[in-house]
Amino acid sequence: MAASDLLTLTSAGLYCPQGDFFIDPLRPSPRALITHGHSDHARAGHDHVLATRETLGIMALRYGEQFAAGTQAVRYGERVTVNDVTVSFHPAGHVLGSAQILIETKACRLVVSGDYKRAADPTCAPFELIPCDAFITEATFGLPVFRHPPLQQEVEKLLRSCALFPDRAHLLGAYSLGKAQRVMALLRQAGWDRPLYIHGAMEKITRFYQEHGVDLGDVRKVAAADRPTLGGEIIICPPSATQDLWARKFPDPVIAFASGWMRIRARARQGGVHLPLVISDHADWDELCQTVTETGCREVWVTHGAEDALVHWAAQRGLQARPLHLIGYGDEEADEGGAEVSA
Numbered sequence: 184m185a186a187s188d189l190l191t192l193t194s195a196g197l198y199c200p201q202g203d204f205f206i207d208p209l210r211p212s213p214r215a216l217i218t219h220g221h222s223d224h225a226r227a228g229h230d231h232v233l234a235t236r237e238t239l240g241i242m243a244l245r246y247g248e249q250f251a252a253g254t255q256a257v258r259y260g261e262r263v264t265v266n267d268v269t270v271s272f273h274p275a276g277h278v279l280g281s282a283q284i285l286i287e288t289k290a291c292r293l294v295v296s297g298d299y300k301r302a303a304d305p306t307c308a309p310f311e312l313i314p315c316d317a318f319i320t321e322a323t324f325g326l327p328v329f330r331h332p333p334l335q336q337e338v339e340k341l342l343r344s345c346a347l348f349p350d351r352a353h354l355l356g357a358y359s360l361g362k363a364q365r366v367m368a369l370l371r372q373a374g375w376d377r378p379l380y381i382h383g384a385m386e387k388i389t390r391f392y393q394e395h396g397v398d399l400g401d402v403r404k405v406a407a408a409d410r411p412t413l414g415g416e417i418i419i420c421p422p423s424a425t426q427d428l429w430a431r432k433f434p435d436p437v438i439a440f441a442s443g444w445m446r447i448r449a450r451a452r453q454g455g456v457h458l459p460l461v462i463s464d465h466a467d468w469d470e471l472c473q474t475v476t477e478t479g480c481r482e483v484w485v486t487h488g489a490e491d492a493l494v495h496w497a498a499q500r501g502l503q504a505r506p507l508h509l510i511g512y513g514d515e516e517a518d519e520g521g522a523e524v525s526a
Contacts, residue, residue, distance in 0.1 A: 186317035186482050188295050189268070189286060192507060197295065197319070199286060204233075206284060206295050209511045216270065218297025219281035220245070220360060223512045233265075235256060235272055237280025238396060241360065244387055259308065276310030277464055278361030279392060285313055294478065301470045302334060302464065304399045305368040306361070309379075310440040318480040322488030323465040323513075325441050331443060331467040335410040336367075337460045338373045341417070344437055344458055350414045352433035353458075356422035356440040359385045361464050363419050364392045366441050367399045370417065378452040380405045380413060382420035382429070406433070426455060443467070472496060487512040 191198050194236035196208040204214040211228035217233075218224055220241030225234075227246040232239065236256040243250060256261055259282070262271045272282035279299045282364045284295045294315040302308045324331075345353055356362040363385050378401040381389060382464065386404050393399055405418060410432035424430060427439045440456045443463025446512055466474065471493060482503040490506035497504035 185212055186291070186293055186484065188318075189288065189291050189317075190295075190319070191312075192509070196509065196511075199265075199268060201288065202265040202270065204265055207297070207512070214265070215251075216284055217242070218295065219275065219277055221278070221298070225296065227251070231255070233263065233270075235259070235280040235282055238282070241280060241388070250473070255265065259311075264279045271276060272314055273311045274308035276301060276304060276307060279364075279395060279397070281307060281361075283311070283313060285315065288500050291316050294480075295319045296321055296474075298323070298465055299474075300466050301474065302463075303330065304365055304464075305372065306392060307365045312474070312477050317482040317483040317484070318475060318478045318481060319486060319507075320471060320475060320493070321385045321465065322471060322485045322490050324463065324467050325471055325485065325489035325493040326513070327468050327492070328468055329443060329446055329467045331446075331463050332461050334462060335373065336370060337441075337462050338369050340458065340460060341370075341439060342373060342375065345417065348415075348435075348437060351435045351437050352410075352413045352415070353417045354425050354430055354433060354438055355419045355460075355482075356419060356425045356438070356442075356456075357419055358442075358464075359421050360388050362462070364389060364397060365397060365464065366419060366462065367402065368397065371398070375417070376400070377416065378403050380409075380416055380418040382418070382424050384421055384424070385419065386505060415422055422454075436492045443448050475502070476500075 195210050197206045205212045206216045207224040208215050213230045216233045220238045225242050227250040229251045231253045232251040233255045239254050257272050264271050269287045271285045275281040275283045275297050292315040294313050298321050313339045364429040419495050437457050439458035441460045441462040444450050445459035445461045458491040483497045484505045484510050494504040494506050
């Protein structure tokens, strides 16, 4: 069985006719399987949503408790029969609750990766490799130029800057779901034992992580009166906030940004970033190639990102490969204009 017999591309996204469900659909659908809580994958208004408990919780936090007519929580590795197919959710290592979705029939095993990374992350379950016949992979950083440096190296850049400029506030732009909490945990691992300050837009998501057992230490919401007094401290905020009036009250702020896109120095300069930190929650080029190889798949579909380069790489190795050119998915930047930031 070919992957196209099990999953088809529609205007609403990926659809499984045998199971009669969509995966991360772009518009309200009768039955949706959701890989993770970022707003380009998890939308409100579906009749029924199947996802991990954490992803359902994140969707409720962002969209309200009535974000779907009905929901069903699934544990990692739990097999669920949906009409004529069996599905299971497996850790993607992207953010809390993120999952790859395995679709099984007697003739085929197909994995939809969602967004994933293979680097260590103390805030979510580690990526699980799933052998399969067909693999649908993201390619956000699907070019050879994107090779992420060691995490400790990037965190040390921030700590060295704090030591070098003890009177300046360090404003660290980080996506509010996943990246911000990961950076907090990495700073704790590196020995930063002082309070970490956060923009109000991050308070609900950060509390959600803490309630689900992620130890982030002493995290405090920034009060307006506090801003002029936070020289020498680290303040984590949505990337857009570093350019807002909100940022001007801090003492001589150093603007940092944690993102895989900081590999492109011109992008950092254009964004007014003084301290670019290459910290990504997506697989880099080597990890994408490694994962495709290790799944043992014969067929690979490549979604949002630099699709053509990975398709070419896979085809050179004898795999059936095709780009999907899905519109509506992308980097988590879309989240920063969503409900969470206005909350």
